[in-house]
Amino acid sequence: MGAQIIDGKAFAAEMRGQVARHVARIKADHGITPGLAVVLVGEDPASQVYVRSKGKMTAEVGMNSFEHKLDAETSEVDLLALIARLNADAAVHGILVQLPLPDHLDEDLVINSIDPAKDVDGFHISNVGLLSTGQKSMVPCTPLGCLMMLRKHHGSLSGMNAVVIGRSNIVGKPMAQLLLGDSCTVTIAHSRTRDLPDVVRRADIVVAAVGRSEMVPGDWIKPGATVIDVGINRIDAPEKGAGKTRLVGDCEFDSCAEVAGAITPVPGGVGPMTIACLLANSVTACCRANGIAEPDGLTA
Ligand code: NAD
Numbered sequence: 001m002g003a004q005i006i007d008g009k010a011f012a013a014e015m016r017g018q019v020a021r022h023v024a025r026i027k028a029d030h031g032i033t034p035g036l037a038v039v040l041v042g043e044d045p046a047s048q049v050y051v052r053s054k055g056k057m058t059a060e061v062g063m064n065s066f067e068h069k070l071d072a073e074t075s076e077v078d079l080l081a082l083i084a085r086l087n088a089d090a091a092v093h094g095i096l097v098q099l100p101l102p103d104h105l106d107e108d109l110v111i112n113s114i115d116p117a118k119d120v121d122g123f124h125i126s127n128v129g130l131l132s133t134g135q136k137s138m139v140p141c142t143p144l145g146c147l148m149m150l151r152k153h154h155g156s157l158s159g160m161n162a163v164v165i166g167r168s169n170i171v172g173k174p175m176a177q178l179l180l181g182d183s184c185t186v187t188i189a190h191s192r193t194r195d196l197p198d199v200v201r202r203a204d205i206v207v208a209a210v211g212r213s214e215m216v217p218g219d220w221i222k223p224g225a226t227v228i229d230v231g232i233n234r235i236d237a238p239e240k241g242a243g244k245t246r247l248v249g250d251c252e253f254d255s256c257a258e259v260a261g262a263i264t265p266v267p268g269g270v271g272p273m274t275i276a277c278l279l280a281n282s283v284t285a286c287c288r289a290n291g292i293a294e295p296d297g298l299t300a
Contacts, residue, residue, distance in 0.1 A: 003227070003260040006149050012272035015148070015298075019279045020061040022295045026286060027062070034286035035064035036094040036120065036278070037086045041079065041105065042072035047098045054096070054275060061279050066092060072102050079105060080113050087115040093289055094120035094282035099170075117289060120281040123170065131177050138281055139300045143175035145273025146207055146228045147182065147300060153226060153262055158183040163200050165189045165216070165250070166209035171230055175207050178300055196220075208250035218255025227256050227263040230270045 026032055036058050040051045058065035086092045095118045101107050116126040122140035130137030162184040166172035179186045189199050200220040206227045208216050213233035231250030249266030257263050280298040287294045
């Protein structure tokens with residue numbers, strides 16, 4: 001293996017430490033405790049795990065964590081009423097509605113009902129517009145985490161060729177905007193892209209956000225390129241015993257690590273950075289709401 005491993009777990013721990021120091025300072029200097037409200041509708045097991053670990057880490061950095069667990073049959077009217085209450089609550093600086101929502105709820109309507117200033121996921125249409133026009137916004141956590149790792153590894157990204165595989169609203173598109181903001185030459189590839197291997201081979205930076213296990217092999221990677229693997233895919237792992245599974249990314253780790261200059265592992269790469277960036281966004285939102293100077297290094 002030639003590539004340097006980008007240790008997202010360690011970087012995320014460092015970032016959470018930084019967040020905790022800012023939280024302590026905001027409490028001491030201003031008497032305000034940053035607060036994050038997480039809303040979970042239904043019993044999706046993966047969402048429950050995410051919400052639990054978000055709550056735990058929110059408390060660990062000294063912020064207030066407000067969890068709202070609603071029944072799967074909750075009506076849109078009731079969910080919107082809860083969001084309106086959280087929008088009006090001065091103790092709540094960030095609001096996150098865990099996705100996906102049950103089918104009877106209109107995700108766009110719900111997300112766009114969050115006060116954009118409290119939209120720590122950065123999915124509100126106003127934040128999407130602000131990001132795409134290069135203005136100050138709340139930046140989606142997963143792409144923000146990827147950008148932070150790339151900046152830490154490379155310093156400046158200016159002039160680099162970046163290929164983002166995947167065009168989702170939560171990862172691919174905002175990732176492309178952030179890379180463009182850092183003066184990369186950006187290509188967004190997707191399911192209809194012709195000759196994807198050839199497109200990827202031109203990249204100095206590859207961000208894979210597809211959700212297909214190990215679809216990017218090492219021979220698509222330009223020697224020395226940096227590979228950020230966003231994908232989280234659970235596959236069977238008979239080698240660990242009957243019925244066991246393991247997590248893999250969208251990139252074939254071993255073959256990519258042979259040629260890449262640097263690569264994020266799965267797990268332990270992008271995943272931990274996503275939660276660290278959620279906490280960072282909550283502190284940023286608290287500072288903006290209270291006219292407190294924003295700490296350096298917590299947002300794009
Ligand atoms: P999505 O399903 O919304 O989007 C997938 C994208 O991949 C689509 O734009 C599609 O055009 C593209 N695509 C599909 N097949 C393709 C192909 N054969 N070639 C090229 N492109 C193809 O998914 P998403 O929400 O963006 O998530 C992508 C992956 O990232 C998933 O594995 C998800 O679990 C993971 N994820 C991880 C984190 C994290 O914190 N680490 C956060 C969000 C998403």
